[in-house]
Amino acid sequence: MYICERGHVSRRLLLETQEQALLEASGQVAGQGFKVREVRAHTKATYQQSKYNLLREANEGYAKAVTLLNSAGGQPGAPGAAPLGPFLSELRALIGFFSLDPNRVCDLVLEAWESWLAAAPTARARADVSGWLAVLGLFREDAPTQLLGFRFVYHQGGRAECRKSAVEEVMLAALLRGRGAATPAAPPAPPALYRLAGQLAAAGRVSLDRLTPYLSPDDAELAARYVAASEVVQAExxxxxxxxxxxxxxxxxxxxxxxxxxxxxxxxxxxxxxxxELDASRFDELLTSYLDRPSGGGGDEKDSGKAAAAAGGGGGGGGGGGNQKLAMVEGLLAVG
Structure with missing residues (x-):
């Protein structure tokens, strides 16, 4: 009590460091009432939940993340859009407060980026995307490559041979649950997705070596298509x-x-x-049509025949996604 009155130590320091019996004897606390207040404070800090969201449901967190992305007004940090700093702070707070899966939030960011590209594909293909890249800086470095790969697999109808680990299996299953079950009739990948991959590759955020195994067709099938198409052209x-x-x-x-x-x-x-007369353009179109044929797709039966069998074309209609590797090259050229 004496050293506290003389100002050698503060009362708060005494309350934090000394035993309750000593504090009661020195008159710093009021006996039993202090113990009750201590228990209440501990219970409130440890066990009491927020009234407005008792369980902090993840679906509410994802809804707020989508709302934040939609309200950004385009690319965060761009003129006329949401300021980059507050946007990053709020997105980070949502992930932490609702315990959101960072990979799913990263997928939402990629989807928002893709929609932004699709709104003006020509003007935005070569635009400055530093704002989007800053948002991706919140997530793991390899997350965009894997998530883009799973998107390409979805548009193939769920090709399985590119997945190499149980973790990727779980991530793909979660992604497909969010988008609906993948079927053989999955739509082809939109051009904006290839431009998105091209912008990420140009910025060094996506490795083409790691993304290529997710694209269809594989190199063996592509080589078989080329050989079959060359034979048809040679016969012509x-x-x-x-x-x-x-x-x-x-x-x-x-x-x-x-x-x-x-x-x-x-x-x-x-x-x-x-x-x-010999029209060389016909042979260029024929070769390109075989290389760009969807897996299992049809085509001109009079021209295909042998080539379709060699290229692996069987029954069943479209939905395979076409030649994603060729479309990826076009996406890279579009973004420069």
Whole structure:
């Protein structure tokens, strides 16, 4: 009591460091009443929950995160949009207060970025994206690569061979639950997704070496498509060196227009007496169509045949997502 009155130590320090019996004897606390207050304070600090959200439900946290992203007015930190500093602070607070899964929040950020690109694809493909990159700085460095990969897998209908760990299995399952079950009829990946991947790769936030295994088709299937398409093109080119004598000697059919007669009746890919021209653009289109064919897709049966079998084209319609690797190259070129 004496040292407290003389100002050598503060009363608060005594209350924090001394035993209750000593404090009662020195008159610093009022006996039993102090013990009751101590228990109440401890209970309130340790066990009492917030009244407005007793369980801190995760769905409310994700709803607030989506609202925050929608209310940003575009890219955070850009002119006319939400200031970057307060935006990052609020997003970080939401993750901590509601114990949100950072990977799911990162996926929401990527989806908002993709929607921002889709709104003006040409103007924003080469825009400054430092604001979005700053938001991604809240998350693990490898998270964008994995989440983008899972998005590409979703648009393939759930191809499984690219997933290498149980953790990635769980992350993919959670992502697909949020988007609905993946089916063979999953829509192809939108162009904005490829531009998003291109911007992240250009900024060094996504590794193309790690993203490529998620894209379809795999290298073996792509090589098989190229070989099959080359064989079809080669057969077409060789056919242009032959003359269809039956078509030349056949009686002229009634003209169906400017190109009627024997020339119109001649099979495509062969010479006739009236047509000796070779259109190289046809072969470029044919080769590109085979390389860009969706897995399991159809195509021109007259042209495909052997190539479809060699390229792995079977039954079942579209939804495979096409050649994602070729579209990825286009996305990289779009962002410069």
């Amino acid at each position: 080119v060789e056919a242009y060196g032959k003359v269809d004598l039956s078509a030349v000697s056949a009686p002229a059919a009634p003209a169906a227009g400017a190109g009627g007669g024997a020339a119109a009746a001649a099979p495509r890919g062969t010479f006739s007496g009236a047509s000796l």
